[in-house]
Amino acid sequence: MILFGTVVNVLLIVAGAFIGRFLHNIPERMKETVMYGIGLAVAVIGIQMTFESTQILIVIISIVVGAVIGEWMDLDKKVNDLGHWMESKIPASDKGPGIAQGFVTATLIFVVGSMAIIGAIDSGLRNDHDVLVMKGIIDGFTAIILSSTLGIGVAFAAIPVFFYQGIITLFSTQISRFVPDDLLNFFISEMTATGGLMILAIGLNLIGLTKVRVANLIPGILVVGVAVTIVHFF
Template sequence: MGTIVNVATVVVGSLLGILLGNRMPEKTRTTITALLGLFTLVIGGFSVVSLASPDLTAAVGSSATILVLAALLIGALLGSWLRIEDRLEQGATWLRSRFTRSGDAARFVDGMVTATLVFCVGPLAILGSISDGLGRGAEQLYVKAVLDGFAAMAFASTLGWGVLASAGAVAVIQGGLTLLGYLAGDVLSAAQVEALTATGGVILLALALRLLDLKPIPVGDLLPALLLAPLFVPLVAAL
């Protein structure tokens, strides 16, 4: 139910944002997007604090920072080689040409890619989905659903229909993680969860810089780091 509720709030928020978009002054829409960037910056900062968590420190000692940095560096190389950012944009452009006939393609791509990364990258999306699949309740995803609904409204008011398309990505990604949790059981240790959370926090910081128009970091290319960070924990612990 967690992902279903989350998708519903993104759809409703996006539609409301699109309806209100033309009635909102450009300055107001720019300010809202900047505030979302600042909020993402705060969430990323809180997530990065997991680097100093007792569980991660007990597992890898003082190597937590190096572990996350290595995951991000190798993840960025892998993501660049796989051209994840480009493929996300190409997929969004294809969707735009398939389902829409008017509007700015670049704006649609920005809306879908930005919203998808905000909604699907982070501890609430990953850990909440896995927790839901493990039968521990969907409370984390319910909280995320409320946040995403308001964020979708703000994004859609400035970026348009592309934000609504991100609801499909939320369904696929979070639904897949929920299924993974259901089938695989509790496979991540507390230390691995903290490493994943810290890595996701750094990616959120990069996304915040992008939303604030400070640095166009290809955040999509960093996503493989979310898979590598938990894998590196037992390797570093063994050393």
């Protein structure tokens, strides 16, 4: 099955999120310290990802232009509205913290990164699911930690992961046919770096140092695709 890797990834995220919910009854002081620890770890991951860039100007332009588009579309409000709708469908005892925070935080961590793209392409081109299965194991453990503090909203991140990786997998044959390997590698490195800045912002938000509307930065990923194409051909 061509989507086997993506399905495994999604199931492990959901399983991890529900396991994490059994750990939510820890003392508030401990939960606060754990949250700070998660925030610091996420921030470090974001910094490491940012160093993947070979053209930092592309990252800066993508973040700035993406932020303008995101603010104009007010994506952060739309995501929070979706979170509130999810909350209305979930029993009060199962909600934990706000759904939107867990959903946005987990989605960006699970989706942004080279493993999602490379793994999805391997699944589509070679029917090799090893990368996505490995990513699923990592995501599963991450989901346990995140959901123990951010609530069941982390489980809903499995939905965009399924569509994002699934679409890349299904269209990977066309991607390889029309996109040169050097351009694809260029895009992956700059997309990873741009996503790293978003993940850094998530980490700083979790620590409480900032209140960045990270969802409004998401269009920056699309800007990366346009920017690297222009640089590659011109």
